Amino acid sequence: MRNYANSIRALAEFSKDAKVFVLIHKMDMVSEMERVAVFVKTKHRG
Numbered sequence: 001m002r003n004y005a006n007s008i009r010a011l012a013e014f015s016k017d018a019k020v021f022v023l024i025h026k027m028d029m030v031s032e033m034e035r036v037a038v039f040v041k042t043k044h045r046g
Contacts, residue, residue, distance in 0.1 A: 011018045030038050 027035055
């Protein structure tokens, strides 16, 4: 996670217009009833 955070900081500093897309892996491990909540919670991290 530290490497990810460092990469995001570097992008923010040196590539202000960069867009970052992150794949949420293993959503099949989350029950169907919780998927939307987990997705929204993950989407708003940062």
